[in-house]
Amino acid sequence: MDIARRVGVSQGTVSLVISGGAASDQVAEKTRRAVLQAAAELGYTVNAAARRLKGGRTRMLGLYTFEPVFPVDQRDFYFPFLLGVEEATARYGYDLLLFSSATDGGTRRIYAGGVNRLKVADGCVLLGRHLHRDDLAALVHEDFPFVFIGRREVPDAELSYVAADYVGATRDMVRTLADRGHRHLAYLKLSGDQEPTRDREAGFRQGLGDVGIPEESSMVHTVDDSGVITGDLLRGWLSTGVTALLVEPSEDDSTIVAVERAAAEAAVRIPEDCSVVLLGDPPLGERARDWTRFSLPREQMGREAVRLLLDLLDNDDGEPRQLNLACTPILGVSIAEPPAGLTS
Amino acid sequence: MDIARRVGVSQGTVSLVISGGAASDQVAEKTRRAVLQAAAELGYTVNAAARRLKGGRTRMLGLYTFEPVFPVDQRDFYFPFLLGVEEATARYGYDLLLFSSATDGGTRRIYAGGVNRLKVADGCVLLGRHLHRDDLAALVHEDFPFVFIGRREVPDAELSYVAADYVGATRDMVRTLADRGHRHLAYLKLSGDQEPTRDREAGFRQGLGDVGIPEESSMVHTVDDSGVITGDLLRGWLSTGVTALLVEPSEDDSTIVAVERAAAEAAVRIPEDCSVVLLGDPPLGERARDWTRFSLPREQMGREAVRLLLDLLDNDDGEPRQLNLACTPILGVSIAEPPAGLTS
DNA sequence: GGCCATCCCTAATACGTATTGGTTCCTGGT
């Protein structure tokens, strides 16, 4: 360190002056000024890499997404999360590392080439639907600190997450429908048995219980991978007495599109002939209907994820942090009272 | 390094195996496998700070913005840059480090507390209007590799950038107006004398020269900090024969808003009484008029910035990389022929 | 047996900082 040589003190002293807030009062005012001046003259700057090497912490938080964040078609879905994460990260004085490189032949993997790239950061926020369970399990196993946005489960481990309260939000929607007189509901769920699907179904059943509808008079239909719902299928449901649909939105909004198409095909009017509730956020398309739905507090979820992560870093008991945030119900125009004669 | 102890080799050998592509062929296949397996079992990852300190690559590129990227009001302006940067970063197998923390009492500084935080990354893309020249100069001085999005100058140094060709785009707009018969133009520029402003003005004068309009019959007006343009002012211009305005957009779109307000106040119709060209992208507001304007290739600029940066990293001659990208002219409805009797 | 080449690995070092125990020097008190 040439600055030390120039002033004629040791490198340690220079370090005390430059960075030491606490211990720098034990250096003489005169030396301090000399050092600072020399630093200014030489255009000296602290090397962050060295400081981090010494300190252990990198003051970087990672953001890893199982899907690419930036393709435009999903932009508006993922963007609020990113927004919240970024804001909180900045507020706490950290930098945000976007793991965009982690592709392994097209699909994104945490362990590219056998190494866990996330470890360059102090901790990591995870995000995305198409996750690799084994990657996640491995991550838990080597107890790397991370928080998932969205409730996720892995066998034999509790992990930290910030999730939308799908259970409560769905339950409330069932009540809303019941309040309007609906007694026969159909829940259209996605295939795949992911946590969000399970939570919505749990909320559906809770809601039925709360309002005293026997499970037999309602139904659960799984939308298969083709995503097709025919008009005949819809007519079939209505003929069994169903008056309202609760639809789980898929990533590409195919389910809700399929419902609209089926309704058109079967000449079923929404909401006059059939009420429809969207269990989540609506499609991003412009001419979207004003669905009755609930909306995730996505930005807040991002912020809270960071908060939990830092909490995890600072006091590392082995305890997972778990947080469910309420969704905002939005009363759109896609529900009404059941058609006359079908209220019971 | 416990991985070395575990396998029973030296740390140097481990390093050869882990990172050494070139020299790693001089290590026995057997030890190599043993090391790799131990690494996998222990969940080892290289310490980026250490590697960087030693002089190696981190495979991280930084993105530093002089303004916060994420506040929603500027989101749509900065987002395309971010998009392009992210895409290119990922494509080249790098991760993207967002320097969001770099705030020093409200304003964003590169050298917060004397530390050059950017140094943890291999190189950095810079972005933003309110830059600190001295930070930039310091960065050049310690020749840290970076590319600016937008043309920037610092004294006594040439720096790398990817810029929109404001000169050419503005020149073409002058021609477009001249083609329609306009001979008296007014250029409304921002105060502050930043490069984008200077480039537009240079383009303005070039255009005048090209079409043979003497500079005296046109005018340049600087919009002061208040951003106010009165109806009287506008009327004054028109009375001197001005038939078209070229307006430099400000960050908060105040100039173009001010022009509209002044026009309304003075009962001047756009474009019947006065043509208006926007020298850049239009306001983000919904009910925006279809301005005649030009549009920056922002996403492409982001991508190219990354490309130049990597080029800079790979073959480090001291040469700066500079790239100007053409803007796309958009013919909106805000220009017309001059009012009758004023065509000459 | 002596010599050299090859192979595989180790030891040492540098990178730039933060921290700690220790040393020197000075002041003041007895």
Place this chain on the structure above:
DNA sequence: ACCAGGAACCAATACGTATTAGGGATGGCC
């Protein structure tokens, strides 16, 4: 004159990696 104690600084070390010179072992060749 001596010691206590504090002020101001230094030397040494650790952080984790990449790199280089070199060393020990082995084998081949004359």
